[in-house]
Amino acid sequence: MRKLVYYIACSIDGFIGDPEGDASAMLGLVDPEFLEYLTTEHPDTLPTQGRRALGVDDVPNKRFDTIIQGRGSYDLALKEGITSPYAHLRQYVASRTLGESPDPGVEIVADDPVGRVRQLKAEDSGFDIYLCGGSRLAGELIDEVDELVVKTYPVVLGDGMPMFGSGSAVHAFEPGATRTFGNGIIVRTYRRKR
Numbered sequence: 001m002r003k004l005v006y007y008i009a010c011s012i013d014g015f016i017g018d019p020e021g022d023a024s025a026m027l028g029l030v031d032p033e034f035l036e037y038l039t040t041e042h043p044d045t046l047p048t049q050g051r052r053a054l055g056v057d058d059v060p061n062k063r064f065d066t067i068i069q070g071r072g073s074y075d076l077a078l079k080e081g082i083t084s085p086y087a088h089l090r091q092y093v094a095s096r097t098l099g100e101s102p103d104p105g106v107e108i109v110a111d112d113p114v115g116r117v118r119q120l121k122a123e124d125s126g127f128d129i130y131l132c133g134g135s136r137l138a139g140e141l142i143d144e145v146d147e148l149v150v151k152t153y154p155v156v157l158g159d160g161m162p163m164f165g166s167g168s169a170v171h172a173f174e175p176g177a178t179r180t181f182g183n184g185i186i187v188r189t190y191r192r193k194r
């Protein structure tokens with residue numbers, strides 16, 4: 001069965017952004033070495049506009065063919081007038097309020113994102129599903145997350161949006177690969193212990 005992978009940038013103290021979710025304090029630390037890593041190892045996770053700017057718009061998908069994000073995260077694209085932010089992936093947006101999708105490439109999941117993710121995981125595909133965030137949707141889907149790819153930026157935010165906006169519970173993961181970059185970013189992979 002294919003995996004749901006939460007691939008996320010966070011601070012040393014585990015926040016994915018400031019209290020409103022703004023991650024720019026971290027993303028400003030991306031340097032040429034890390035950008036090279038993102039474009040060569042994780043091009044699927046870059047939004048369409050970024051792929052275009054970086055000249056990797058036509059690169060075939062490596063790991064993912066599907067993305068799911070919450071309406072809070074999708075709003076960032078909508079505010080820029082972008083209705084299909086990950087055009088190289090099948091896109092799902094969880095929302096009870098959006099109603100009709102603003103783009104034929106985006107399907108709205110108005111009810112039961114857990115059930116929808118289970119259906120997607122059961123599909124016969126060699127590609128995994130990219131859980132983009134944000135915090136609230138990740139909290140709803142926490143039991144379905146099979147793998148974490150945590151990009152830890154060398155900053156402490158003190159307060160902010162948690163990785164999972166859910167109640168407290170212990171979820172066990174086992175460590176996989178770790179990679180450290182010259183600017184202090186550490187990318188760690190964890191697999192779910194089932």
Ligand SMILES: NC(=O)c1ccc[n+]([C@@H]2O[C@H](COP(=O)([O-])OP(=O)(O)OC[C@H]3O[C@@H](n4cnc5c(N)ncnc54)[C@H](OP(=O)(O)O)[C@@H]3O)[C@@H](O)[C@H]2O)c1
Binds near residue numbers: 009010017069072
């Ligand atoms: N650091 C990173 O790598 C990273 C990555 C992604 C996002 N982010 C940040 O995360 C922030 C957004 O996170 P967030 O927690 O505020 O929002 P979110 O999780 O992206 O979206 C929350 C919304 O998803 C919908 N939703 C959640 N559960 C649902 C359910 N069971 N059924 C139907 N719809 C459901 C609801 O939309 P409706 O209100 O429309 O019903 C809810 O308001 C952004 O500011 C972004 O910058 C950071």
